[in-house]
Structures are given as C-alpha cells and as structure tokens.
Amino acid sequence: MDIKIQQVETSKIESVDFSNLSFGQVFTDHMLVCSYTNGEWESPEIIPYGPMTFEPSARVFHYGQAVFEGMKAYKDDDGDIFLFRPDESIKRLNASSERLAMPALPEEIFHEGLKQLLHLDTEWIKKGFGNSLYLRPFVIATEPAISASPSNDYKFIIICSPAQSYYAGEVRVVVADKFSRAADGGVGYAKAAGNYASQFYPTSLAHKEGYQQIIWTDANTHEYMEEAGTMNIFFRIGDKLITAPTNDRILDGITRKSIIQLAKDNNIDIEVRNIKVSEIREAAEKGELKELFGSGTAAVVNPIKGFKHKDFTYELPELESTYASFFKEKLMNIQYNKSEDVHGWRVKV
Incomplete structure (x- = not known):
C-alpha cells in the first residue's frame, strides 16, 4: 500500500x-x-x-x-x-x-x-x-x-x-450493587469511548473508600460477576479457574481468550459460565477462593488482593504459586518471542 x-x-x-x-x-x-x-x-x-x-x-x-x-x-x-x-x-x-x-x-x-x-x-x-x-x-x-x-x-x-511493565500496585475492588457498566442490548461489548467515561464516577466513589477498582455486575439484578474495571476477570476456586462468558455487556478481551486457550493447553480446569456474587462470597467464606485477577492489554494480568461486597470484605491468601503469574509469564514469553507460539498469535512486523 x-x-x-x-x-x-x-x-x-x-x-x-x-x-x-x-x-x-x-x-x-x-x-x-x-x-x-x-x-x-x-x-x-x-x-x-x-x-x-x-x-x-x-x-x-x-x-x-x-x-x-x-x-x-x-x-x-x-x-x-x-x-x-x-x-x-x-x-x-x-x-x-x-x-x-x-x-x-x-x-x-x-x-x-x-x-x-x-x-x-x-x-x-x-x-x-x-x-x-x-x-x-x-x-x-x-x-x-x-x-x-x-x-x-x-x-x-x-x-x-x-x-514499561505496568504495575498498578496492590488492587482491591468493590463489587457493584448499584451502578452498572453496561446493559442488555447496549454497547458493552464494543470498545466505545463512552463506555469508559461512564465508569469514572462510580470508580471515584470506590477510591474514596480505599478501593482501586470495581467488579461490575449484571445491570438487571447485580447477582452475576462480569468485569473488573476495564479488564475481564478470572476467579480461582480451589484449582478451578472460572470466567464469565462474553455477551452484549462484556468486552471480548483478546488477553482473556488467550488465557482460556493457555489454560486448556496446560490442563488447567477452566469453566466459562455465569458466576453469582453469592457463589464467590461462599467460596471466600469457606477459604476456597484462592485468586482473583483481571486480564487486559496494559497489565496483561493484574492480581486482585481483596474485595468488598456490601458489608462483606475478603482478603485473598498469599500463595507461592499463582495462576496469575503463570499466565502472565506464558503470555509475555510468546509476545517477546522467547517461547514457541503454537497458535500463531505472534505476528512479525
């Protein structure tokens, strides 16, 4: 051209x-x-x-x-x-x-x-x-x-x-129970500029409470986990990894779909399904919730240290070996041409 x-x-x-x-x-x-x-x-x-x-x-x-x-x-x-x-x-x-x-x-x-x-x-x-x-x-x-x-x-x-390497510091999040990022039939799946502007106000309220981001929930009932801030989100319960399915409210993240594929490649049990807030709270109360992390272009993978939902707060355990660090290393090794790229994701310019 x-x-x-x-x-x-x-x-x-x-x-x-x-x-x-x-x-x-x-x-x-x-x-x-x-x-x-x-x-x-x-x-x-x-x-x-x-x-x-x-x-x-x-x-x-x-x-x-x-x-x-x-x-x-x-x-x-x-x-x-x-x-x-x-x-x-x-x-x-x-x-x-x-x-x-x-x-x-x-x-x-x-x-x-x-x-x-x-x-x-x-x-x-x-x-x-x-x-x-x-x-x-x-x-x-x-x-x-x-x-x-x-x-x-x-x-x-x-x-x-x-x-440079993106490090957001220790991130703790509020699970939304009032504000919504997107609604059914809307533009949530699109990378439309206005999607981000509408997040700034509720996120600023979270900042005042000492939290860095928001986990968005479905607009109709606020019962289901969807995204974290401007990132897709993953939950680790025991050794099982769970993430919400994409729909017209959730961005079809490229890092997200890459992590899903890498989990399958490495025999990590992964489920793509709807996730209730109550399920995550129950897993936390039982000590079974091991990790929360967001995925996106800027940070690749961003661990979440704790969350709040209404009057419930939870701190994630400190683990020697995490899925978050595993996937981040795998992805970056592919991106920087340090490992084999079996899926053809890396494109030489």
Whole structure:
C-alpha cells in the first residue's frame, strides 16, 4: 500500500526518559491518519504527531461516535518487532464501529498502516522484557453537523506511546450493587469511548473508600460477576479457574481468550459460565477462593488482593504459586518471542 509519509525534521526521542515513563503520557514522533469521506476511505498518511483541528460541531463531540483499540508492539533481543493477535484487534474495532453505525475500516489500511508506522518509529520500541510500545488505533466522527444522526465523515488515527511493565500496585475492588457498566442490548461489548467515561464516577466513589477498582455486575439484578474495571476477570476456586462468558455487556478481551486457550493447553480446569456474587462470597467464606485477577492489554494480568461486597470484605491468601503469574509469564514469553507460539498469535512486523 502506498502510504504518504511526512517525517519529522528532528526526533524528540532524546528528550524522553525511558526509565521513568508514566503510562500513556509520552507519544512517538509520528501518527497515522486516514479520512473517510464521500462513502469511502481515502489513502492513509503518516504525519508528525501533533494537534489536529476539528470544528466545534464535529459529531464526535456531541453524539459520541468514537471507538478504539488497545494493542502493543514488542521488540525481541534481535531487534525484530512483533504484534500480538492483531487480526483480533481489527475484527473487534470493526465490530465496535458497526454497533455505533460507523464504517468498517479495510484491514489492509490497518495492518499496512501499523507496519509502516512501527518501522518509522522503531527506535521508540525498546528491547527488554516488559518494555513495549502501546498502540492506540481509534475512529472518530468528524462531520461538522449537530443533527442527531450518524456522521458522514470519519478519521482513523493511530498514535503510539512507549510503555514499561505496568504495575498498578496492590488492587482491591468493590463489587457493584448499584451502578452498572453496561446493559442488555447496549454497547458493552464494543470498545466505545463512552463506555469508559461512564465508569469514572462510580470508580471515584470506590477510591474514596480505599478501593482501586470495581467488579461490575449484571445491570438487571447485580447477582452475576462480569468485569473488573476495564479488564475481564478470572476467579480461582480451589484449582478451578472460572470466567464469565462474553455477551452484549462484556468486552471480548483478546488477553482473556488467550488465557482460556493457555489454560486448556496446560490442563488447567477452566469453566466459562455465569458466576453469582453469592457463589464467590461462599467460596471466600469457606477459604476456597484462592485468586482473583483481571486480564487486559496494559497489565496483561493484574492480581486482585481483596474485595468488598456490601458489608462483606475478603482478603485473598498469599500463595507461592499463582495462576496469575503463570499466565502472565506464558503470555509475555510468546509476545517477546522467547517461547514457541503454537497458535500463531505472534505476528512479525
């Protein structure tokens, strides 16, 4: 694909302290931009990262037509660049776009655009286990009109941010019994920007109680566990691993489905089924609840140290060997080209 490239005159990379990065606050020299107008996607361009101009009436500001993906690029010891299951990312981006009445992005633009952008900004991808380049592809509605209807114009953009190993500290969560992340028939399964905005307020209330995140429950009854913050969630009762099935409320996490497959590969008993809050409370009371952990692109696997549900609190036991650390190591070894990839998840750029 012929992608027009406008390089920066001087890279800003020398001004970046790669040993002290705040997640998502430093961006590489370039970004990819592709416009949709007159019913078709135009040729993408790679331009210097910087401010963009939109009219105040751009539909994204008024009706929230915005979807995104979260990905990472990794560099192995030989300097080769890899992505992890990028085919799943473009599939999910387009599924999200469809739900918000936005046009599908041609896969060629996504894959080739990423490839050329990563090769151009290759110096921003540092070697070393835990170092990566976080990738944020997104689509926004740009037509200047405030009538309540889908936009006719869109922009697809990819920005990149160098990242280190993500460590959120000790995480304790509140199990939701009032607020909901998503409802049946809604957009919970889509990576729609508004899904995240609606979580900020109840999460801020959890922070005031000394908790870092929320385990979301079903909107109808608040009886069933669904997701943890912005991550899918796994429960270990005894030696059995359990996670909720995806539906139109739950994001089809790429890390989640990879963990499910790795559990099967390693003969770990795993069930994908609905999980009642009462079941988890009962397991905790009996001392059978061994682990809770979230899964997602940024942290890969994030252990949860304790939880609260109404007047019930529980601290997870300290274990010498955990499923959380097992799966994180397995996944990262695949991502960094340190182990065999029998499923073809690792894609060389």
